[in-house]
Amino acid sequence: MAEVVLESISKSFGNLKAVDDISMTIPNGAFVVLLGPTGAGKTTTLRLISGLEKLDSGTVRIGGRDVGIDTPAQRDVAMVFQQYSLYPHMTVRENLSFPLRSPILKTPEDEIARKVSEVSEILQIPHKLNNKATELSGGEMQRVSIGRALVRDPQIFLMDEPLSSLDAKLRADLRVELKRIQADLGSTLLYVTHDQVEAMTMATHIGVLEEGRLVQYGTPRDIYENPRSVYVASRLGLPRINILPSNLFGGDHKGAQIGLRPENIMEGEGSDARVIRAEHLGDQTRLHLDLNGHTVVTLIDVHQDYPAGQKIKIRPHNPLYFDASGARVA
Template sequence: MAEVVLNGVSKAFGDETALDNVNMTVPDGSFVVLLGPTGAGKTTTLRMVSGLDKPDAGHVSIGGRDMAGLTPAQRDVAMVFQQYSLYPHLTVRQNLEFPLKSPILRTRQSVIDQKVGEVAEILQISHKLGNKATALSGGEMQRVSIGRALVRNPSVYLMDEPLSSLDAKLRSDLRIELKNIQANSGATLLYVTHDQIEAMTIATHVGVLDNGRLVQFGTPREIYENPVSVYAASRLGQPRINVVPADLFGGAPQAAETIGLRPEHIVQGEGEDSMVKRVEHLGDQTRLHLAFKNHDLITVTDAHTELSEGDIVKIRPEKPYYFDASGARVA
């Protein structure tokens, strides 16, 4: 069992509040992604769980056991940093073997060889096992860094934007592999990323952080379809949600200040006139940039649309979200 619980966790660095009374339960065997801009508290949350930093208030438990006073080594977690954190004088094989040769694990050499071989194949670095870490490209070094965590079988994996330095093709491949590894091993994984696609495709749960506060926690679909605020709504979805004055289409609730519309929730062919400002053909779909009553809107349409700049399109809202002046959702 590796359920991770943060109970009232707060952390400040000088006058800066990094985490503000965070309460979050990471279910056993889940793949949880933390989303938010730089400074939201994502990495600090990982450091609280790993034991690299201590909370000023509150506590962290893993598997029902309070982690207070326990070192990172005693917590049975494996962390992948945004930086590569490799031993430059060792070969790739030696870097991958290093965690397994810990006196705590006492892994047999035959098992070490098997695990290193399996992980190297998954990460497409089998042909680099004899190379020194200093002879690798940045993307290769990051793959080795990920491999150092994967060769172990910890209770919890902690990953801080591990795919950010990789090219698009490899990032897509490893995203699938990480999800498969996590699902097959049953391990709990807490993962930080700025990539909305990663969050939507690999997460079982998403935690949205804003200035050290956890503003929403749920499945990607729950947060996408039922955001609690403008901020939460803007964390998921590409293109981003359209946010315009609540009375732009009429019929808004009294407390509403703004209306939020996902691009797919702008119905075309009926309603009021808008003008096409730009057409973006993306292969499987087309994005329309519209001008509507002096406001810009983005919607999606058929991949083979014949619409062009200057055309007039009738639109109306469907499934709108309303938000008050503070950005909170209005029922």
């Protein structure tokens, strides 16, 4: 595995600046997630690292080596795509061993057998090795797709929303599995998603992208607690952060807008709010409030019950402040 360094990389498609002067370091053995909505530049960044797209400017270094003129095969990276990309006429064993039989790797047959057996155990599919790909469930096909990358032992794994087409339970199960596998192997992994839950639960580092620019890079906890802007603050957290005019609350405030995570709203004193509805979700209850025409979502004890229309008082606790443009105010 290797450290990957991006130095001022950029890529345009016509008039569209898909990646705009991104610099970041993916540490050796890290699980880095690129987070952002569709069109933020996540997949293009991945493709620039892999060599599937050519840089307009900047440098990609893998293991200290400039790979700008290298082909994707020469870069020694392994990609997992959103779609399974399996050979349907092949068995699971044949699909897993296929990358190892490339002219570049020239892996001996005994080594192929060992790696396929090892990866199938890690992915918990050894009993499926002789099944055709078409005989597998969606989750099993995605495990095989991930396994085709794992057998490679590359410099870095590049994964482009590999879990997005799966159902919610399977997605949650594979998140845990993927993080466990990465930790066990000590591999360097760059993962692209628009799903904040995937980012928060798996990443050692998160890079938040906005319109091709890297707007913040750090640990999940740092980005959650110390976002640089309203945009970044809104990317993480469920329910989403409440962004409100700061003059809704009495007293002096540091910025034009106040950001309140649901857990940072205290009840019992402060400004009057009216209950719109309560969402009982088992392990938590979300309370939707109206505060002078602004919707506020907070969390309450699951055993509490507030009927619609009831008035309660709320106040900020450890709020975040932003100026009128959305930039963080210290």
